[in-house]
Amino acid sequence: MVTQVVMPQLGESVVEGTVTKWLKQKGESVQEMEALLEVTTDKVDTEIPSPASGMLLEILVPEGTTVQAGTVLAWIGEPGEEIPQGAVPIAQDLQTKPESIPQRSEVESGLVMAPSPERQVGFISPVVARMAKEHQIDLSQVKGSGQGGRITKKDLLAYLEARQKQEPAAVAAQPIWETPADGDLFRPTELVFGQPLPEVTAPTQPLSGRLIPFTTMRKAIAEHMIASKHTSAHVTTVMEADLSRVVAHRNAHLSEFAQQGAKLTYTAYFAAAAIAALKAHPLVNSSFTAEGLLIHPQINLGIAASVGEEGLIVPVIKHADSLSLLGLARAINDLAQRARTRQLKPDEVRGGTFTITNHGVGGSLFATPIINQPQCAILGVGVIQKRVVVIEDEFGNDALAIRPMVYLSLTFDHRILDGAAADAFLAKVVERLENFSA
């Protein structure tokens, strides 16, 4: 193995040095610690001991040359060993520079539009500007009692109080003689007497209310959703699945999984079933492109997670098809937790090939989820509910049973799949769940 000889940093503020004399020539052998060359800086003159034993294979910096600290001066190794070509000198980072943390400004610039030129409102202080925006106040209507007629916070508060008192006064209905008829002059008599008087409604007021600016996340969700609708031909097909075996399996394995550090949720089962179905129907694990249908070699499963009021995010389990139920459970726990605490890395929300969304957590039975572009389909999981179902016994007799049931809503892109293919895929998901064994 070859060893670099580097220009050391010979002093706290020294950044470069000059090679004054090579004490060994190329091809000579050298011992570790033996004096190899002499260098000089403006603070120190010194001998550099060899960092290794071997042959001096190559001298890169000749005598009389000045280089930066950290520059590779020479290579030592066994005779005939190859030296890395174009090797970038590794400057020794003897000081770590603190990373500058970008400041997140919480302050929004809410400058109020200059009101009509009839009145100069004078200096607007930050709190006045903020409150005016929040309450949709036209500052030209506000009387100022501050210095030079300036509008103070108190003035605003007084104005708001007064405005509140005025609002309940209902807008007077327009008198009937001022409302138009439909413009027809001579109508059949029977219609004249059969027809009720035209309804009078007050002209609409401009909408008032509280304006909440959009967060970055909300804007992103809005754009993605509308773009998805404009891209794919969304069709949803719904089937139901009997989760008896899943429930039994889960109950039997809860504590065992917990001991292994994984909270076993139903999501893990839906994930496993979806993966099995994707393996059986690879056309679904695809993306529509102008050139053709791109089928993805690996299954990267996205699990939609809510981040509270702010919105939702879809962390992706890469290579989900290589994970066991335990592995899936672990991955789901981890990503969900980190989604909640906003600790996901950018890589972890990209590259998905199929998505599952648990819309049932709020009680929803079935839904028409929107495809997560550029995927082919999305599986919605409704609420798991005990329902009465009709089962056949071995004699072909019908009986009633109470089973934990769930509706699975698959929205698919009809550009890629027809109903039959989509149903086959969904049926596979159902079949996998109903016959679950890990």
Next chain:
Amino acid sequence: MDGTLPDQTLLEMYWTMLLSRRLDERAWALHRQGKIAFHISAIGHEAAQIAIASAIRRGYDWIAPYYRDLTLMLALGYTPREFMLSLMGKKGDPSSGGRQMPSHWSLKRANVISHSAPVATQTSHAAGIGLAIKLRGEDKVVITTVGEGSTSQGEWYEGVNWAAVHQLPVVFIIVNNLYAISVRQEQQMAVANAADKALGLGLPGVSADGMDFLAMYHVMKEAVERARRGEGPTVVEAKVYRITPHSSDDDDRSYRSREEVEQFKQRDPLVIARQHLEKQGLLTPSKIEEFEQRARELVEDAVRFGESAPYPDPEEAAYPVYAEEVPRA
């Protein structure tokens, strides 16, 4: 076969001096190889430091050292591995967790207090520890070291004065290596011996040959016992020579001649100790080789250990600002 020290102790003293020397030399090499940023050497001071360590009750007495005290630290139980962590700024450095430059010692388990870079601040800390010991009626002793340049600081006088007035159990050691970086003793003080300053403060001042480990030991032992008996402080001057430049950044050729350095190298404390022990029959060539081999192994192990140790997380720089944050650290 020295009258006061058992043979085993003498051999251990030599061993520690040797280990310190080889570790020190390796640190210089690491710097010249561009692997560490800074080193400040104890070469030439080993005998004085081992004598200090041997004269106190290690693990019982308290120590307020300064940056050149590598041999003293090793004698107190500081390990070569720990030194490498500090040199390389790695996580787990017991002195500061990577916050201080190397050789800014702190080792609570050995009663070594943390010191800084403004010189002589430890002198009044030592007096304060001595005061606390005396208030509690205990028989511990505090030793503190400074270079002779530091005795020009007001800090030094105030600390020694306090101890003198209150008769505190402190030994103030001045390690006079003739140079405060480039400024020679004659430009630092008007007295011939740094120990003479003690007279002005009402204390005994004793100069010792700091290159001779036994001569230094005898002076130290007496000063420590005096303090322990409640007879008050002593100022001990160890006359040594700084064979290396001040630190890895210094070029000493601008302020002293090579002849002077060569002259003082004739009194290398390691050689003096070795010759003494050879004469006593305690050191043979094979024993010396055994020690050298062991030192090499420990040094190599320490370098490998330091190189493979992780750096602290950058976020560790945020604490501990207050004592309340210590559990986090």
Next chain:
Amino acid sequence: MPEITLIEAIRQAMDEELARDERVFIVGEDVGKRGGVFRATQGLYEKYGPKRVIDSPLAELSIVGVGIGAALYGMRPICEIQFADFIHPAFNQIVNEAAKMCYRSNGEWTVPMVIRAPYGGGIGGGLYHSQSVEAFFAHVPGLKVVIPSNPADAKGLLKAAVRDPNPVLYFEPKKGYRLIKGEVPEGEYLVPLGKARVSRQGEDLTLITYGMTHYYALKAAQMVAAEGIETEVIDLRTLLPIDRETILQSVKKTARALIVHEDNLTGGYGAEIAAILAEQAFMDLDAPIKRLAGPDVPAVPFSHPMQDWFMPNAEKIAAAIRELAAF
């Protein structure tokens, strides 16, 4: 509740802590037999002896340095600097050693000590018996800086400072030593470090201050109340670490802030408070943040008309309140 002076409250605090914890001792110039030049330690030498109340040499640097050494060994020293004007020789020990000891040893060594000093002018002391020095130290992470304004807080804060495991600077407004009297609760009580107090509630503006100017601020608030201006007064009590919540909550309510201190204006601690308000309360401000402080001259002069020109008082504060309220 009994009513006592500020200096008596301080003395009581030290008496109680000496009795309670044998690790506590007092060291400083003239603290022993003389009982302190302001009598802050009166009677303590007789009560506790020369091992608990120690007369030091005339050497501020080592009063603090020795205190640090003793604290490292496990004691709890109360170091007295006779006048804050003389703390400067000890700056090296306070800033380079005490403040940094815990951090630089990665938490292995801590310095549980209190450094007390009388500060401020208005007592005919001239340049070297009147200085305010809190800004130098409130700038240093690792230190705590406490300034009481009344006897009840003074006693509780000093007791809390003695028990705090960090180095605490405790600056006492010397003009108020005998001038400021107040009720002090009976029995054992502490006032926590790091918490400000709203000493007067109001809607029209927030006045933030500490120490001697708090006393004048309350007087000024009374004066302007008669004119219909209601001032909310905040006594900071601890400068480092500062209680941001209390300050911000008040300014968000009143939308106007006036900061008052005796120390010179430029770089005085009020600048830090103003910066905090500008950063975190910008959208709630209805007026510029105002400071009323000592003028930027090297120190308080001796001759009393010149001294009075320098010193804040109730009238000057009232005028500043009126100006801010009218904006």
